[in-house]
Amino acid sequence: MANSPHGGVLKDLFARDAPRQSELLAEAETLPALTLTERHLCDLELILNGGFSPLEGFMTEKDFTSVVESLRLADGALFSMPITLDVDQKQIDDLGIKPGAKITLRDLRDDRNLAILTVEDVYRPDKTNEAVKVFGSDDDTHPGVKHLFNVAKEFYVGGKLEAIQRLEHYDFLELRFSPAELRAHFNKLGWQKVVAFQTRNPMHRAHRELTVRAARSQQANVLIHPVVGLTKPGDIDHFTRVRVYKALLPRYPNGMGALALLPLAMRMGGPREALWHAVIRKNHGATHFIVGRDHAGPGKNKNGKDHYGPYDAQHLVQQYQEELGIKMVEFQEMIYIPDRDEYMPANEIPEGTRTLNISGTELRHRLRTGKEIPAWFSYPEVVKVLREQNPLPREKGFTVFLTGYQNSGKDNIARALQVTLNQDGGRPVSMLLGETVRHELSQELGFTRKDRDLNISRIAFVASELTKAGAAVIAAPIAPFEDARRQARESVERNGNFFLIHVATPLEYCEKTDRRGVYAKARAGEIKGFTGVDDPYEAPVNPDLVVDLEKQNVRSIVHEIILLLEGRGLLDRF
């Protein structure tokens, strides 16, 4: 049997309200609707599916105050994290949010109506007090505090929810289990004792060893229960992490492990968060919960010190585990002993024993540079997933952006560069010549400053997307304005390298060698606002390379560009 839910009853509001679904759907259409943020959605999903039992809605002022001050709901049930729905004055006015009113809660991603909230109260929280009591300080280097002060709106709305429909997910559906589904799964497998492991990071061998040890010590099975809602800014995306967990799972002995994803919005609240995590795992049927060193820690505060002591979280969970009815398993750091080719808990290693470790920084460095990651540290199938997510420079896209006067030679350089890159292979090469773009993307545009800027921003958008997809992009518009070129760089650099090449062939030379007579037409006034004739060209302030076709030939210019690309490792073969 899975562990009993917190408070004795799983508050699965979907199951409770399913018989009235069509009625609620119709009613929701008639009510004012509040569009929820990503963070609200995470909270809502876990309220509606019972992950936050005994909650049945967003906290009223009474519950909120009680949770903040004493880690308990007003009725005395343990609950360490405020679960609140924040709104601003305009939303209150526009939607008529007041006690007794009903509001539809809507998904911002697809506009579906998810739940109906019956408002009990609307209150203005003391955010500083909330920050200090819940997170331990009002230092906004703490992501939870930062969110509270800078993102969360001024008022909270409390009230009970009625569930209309589940949030739609399109990724890893087979691994998304509601508490009821996970409980049924454990029962089907006959699992009596389940040790849950919370994580927001990729798992390596040390994690596998520690969870297996934790399970063996309790004669239990392991639930890997990673957070896939919102984690700490800068964390590895959940898509990559879930592929890692899936790769790792077969490494557990005899079907010892199960994997389920938790759509939680973490607050990085250390001890209070650990207690909250334990409640959530109990609701999902786990009997045991692993709490590690600096559990859900947010890193350093503004004085460069950790926000929480390394074992604060363990102490708090320890204090309440009896009352809560879920047993804490303390996480011991696992250290590799090369001479025995095994991992041991840090506190059991005899003094003087040779140990090995790879720090997070070192791991990131090895992933970036392609250096070996030994099998004692991480399983090859896990490393493979991480390497796919950290392509080497030679596997990444880039953009070469050539700017210069019409007939400066930029188009010839672009074509020759395309041939050279095609000869070497390795990536698709995409060409965005000024003329092609004008024909395919910007037909309706003219040559006013506004139109030129728009033309360049379209090129930048396409170049950036292609760069993201791993292509070598060669763009060659005139691009006479510095601002537009700078914005193009910013846009592409979100996805890869950007090289600005100023084809600084002098105007006189461009004009002299113009076989198509375009300049002659411009001089004759037949083309108005022509760059270099009666429209400005701003020379780039910080080009990566300046070339000049009057002094150099196309071949040598292409060679220079190739050297630039090689210098960044983009053309490395080995």
Ligand SMILES: Nc1ncnc2c1ncn2[C@@H]1O[C@H](COP(=O)(O)OS(=O)(=O)O)[C@@H](OP(=O)(O)O)[C@H]1O
């Ligand atoms: N007023 C004016 N100024 C500059 N260029 C003009 C103008 N009118 C037309 N053309 C022809 O348009 C081509 C250059 O377009 P671009 O997209 O590269 O210009 S920009 O970057 O948007 O400023 C380029 O065409 P190609 O020579 O065929 O490339 C120009 O000859």
